[in-house]
Amino acid sequence: MPHTQTALIIDDERDIRELLVMTLGRMGLAVDTAADIASAERQLASKRYDLCFTDMRLPDGSGQQIIELIAQRHPELPVAMITAHGNVDAAVQALKAGAFDFVSKPVDLNVLRQLVQNALQLGEQQRAQAQHSANKLLGNSEAMARLRETLAKVARSQAQVYISGESGTGKELAARLIHEQGPRASGNFVPVNCGAIPSELMESEFFGHKKGSFTGAQADKEGLFQAADGGTLFLDEVAELPLHMQVKLLRVIQERTVRPVGAAKEVPIDVRILSATHKNLAQLVQDGRFRHDLYYRINVIELAMPPLRDRPEDIAVLADAILRRLAGQAGTAPARLAADAIEALRRYRFPGNVRELENILERAVAFSEGDAIHADDLHLPGANSGHAITAIPAEGETLQPVIATPAPGSQADPANVSLPSGEALPDFIENLEREAIMKALESCRYNKTKTAEKLGITFRALRYKLKKLGID
Ligand SMILES: Nc1ncnc2c1ncn2[C@@H]1O[C@H](COP(=O)(O)OP(=O)(O)OP(=O)(O)O)[C@@H](O)[C@H]1O
Ligand SMILES: [Mg+2]
DSSP: OOOOOEEEEEOSOHHHHHHHHHHHHHTTOEEEEESSHHHHHHHHHHSOOSEEEEESEETTEEHHHHHHHHHHHOTTSOEEEEEOTTOHHHHHHHHHHTOSEEEESSOOHHHHHHHHHHHHHHHHHHHHHHHGGGGSOOOOSHHHHHHHHHHHHHHHSOOOEEEEOSTTSSHHHHHHHHHHTSTTTTSOEEEEETTSSOGGGHHHHHHOBOTTSSTTOOSOBOOHHHHTTTSEEEEETGGGOOHHHHHHHHHHHHHOEEOOBTOSSOEEOOOEEEEEESSOHHHHHHTTSSOHHHHHHHTSEEEEOOOGGGOGGGHHHHHHHHHHHHHHHHTSOOOEEOHHHHHHHHHOOOTTHHHHHHHHHHHHHHHOOSSEEOHHHHOOTTOOSSSOOOOOOOTTOOOOOOOOSOOTTTTSOGGGOOOOTTOOHHHHHHHHHHHHHHHHHHHTTTOHHHHHHHHTSOHHHHHHHHHHTTOO
16 A cells, blocks of 8 residues: 655745645645644654655744754654745755755745655655664764774674674674675674583584584584684674683684584684674683683774663664564554653663663553653653653763864853954854853763753753764
């Protein structure tokens, strides 16, 4: 059944609303309208749209707010700004905040139609991508973007990669992607949980055995290395390998051959080894519980998966993908996260990272009534049943300092900067803002929660401003 695409038009002028309803209606879209931000917000929360138009000036705020809200809560929804003729500044601001395009008044219908077509295509593409998300490291954060880049580079090489990170951060997913994006993709990806194999069976599991080589060996058996020949062997929970296996593994890596238990001859194998653990392997090496020489061999490149709490900007995208997946499995429409739920998640510490987010949402979908999930439905540990959110970052826990050097001119006191000649007012204000934010960030040791407090703005507003000003 073809899905009817729906658009939301936000404009306080009735004529414009009617014009858009008519034009989009003729293009086969179902159109809803809103005359102010408050009702738009309600509609966005209650229904999934394929396209949104917003006017610039609305009775209870600005279209810019709508664009920011959509960027935050519905990152896949294309939104366009309707601007007054010739107001380039507003258009630029809208684009910067995440609008995909703008239309200027009076509306040219041909331009409008083209824009709608582009927007819907964009939506299709993003949806198609989201469907492949099972095989993607999702996340809009800078950290995730960098990780994807590193991963793509690493995939092309044959180097042994050691993937570190807390539990549930996506280590196994990253390992699969390295395999899939590399030249060994046509070979097998063989994951092995090193903690799950009984010590006495390890050798035979890894290297295989000959029939009759020990009691119970009733036939020749292929080992994990042979199964991964030409492909990738993923040693998950590598810290759990007993020391005697560590020695054997080191030999295999160095000689590129294995000898099945009970076999007379070594067999050559061509396997790329990836490994992971949520434990601190370097520490285990220091404690003498993991061999230094093996550590050195498997850790040619380290890929560190960042904890989810350090990248709250990834939560909306991840949650969206998870809710779509759950809906796909259940054959229902995806549940939506209400604003308070997103806010609560952004403050939560996620000791279990993305896997925990998956579990929280699965439970919430099961328990929430209506189509939106609210903060209370999440049952976040540490959150009161009321509206208070207690899971704020612990004292002394700062977000990674992302700013290495102060912006040029930041030593000036924002309070006595005078408008330099030749500088446009928007640039001037931007610089002023940048300086104030940089100062606050520095004095709060880059803890964004405290910085926002100091500046008297919300955490979200701060994030938005950092993004807008390119401070990252
Ligand atoms: N960036 C991401 N984008 C999409 N899904 C992710 C991402 N990170 C993790 N996941 C999902 O979260 C779940 C946990 O990931 P994974 O099993 O790879 O974590 P892990 O680090 O191996 O955890 P553990 O240490 O507990 O074994 C999986 O369902 C995975 O698909
Ligand atoms: Mg894992």
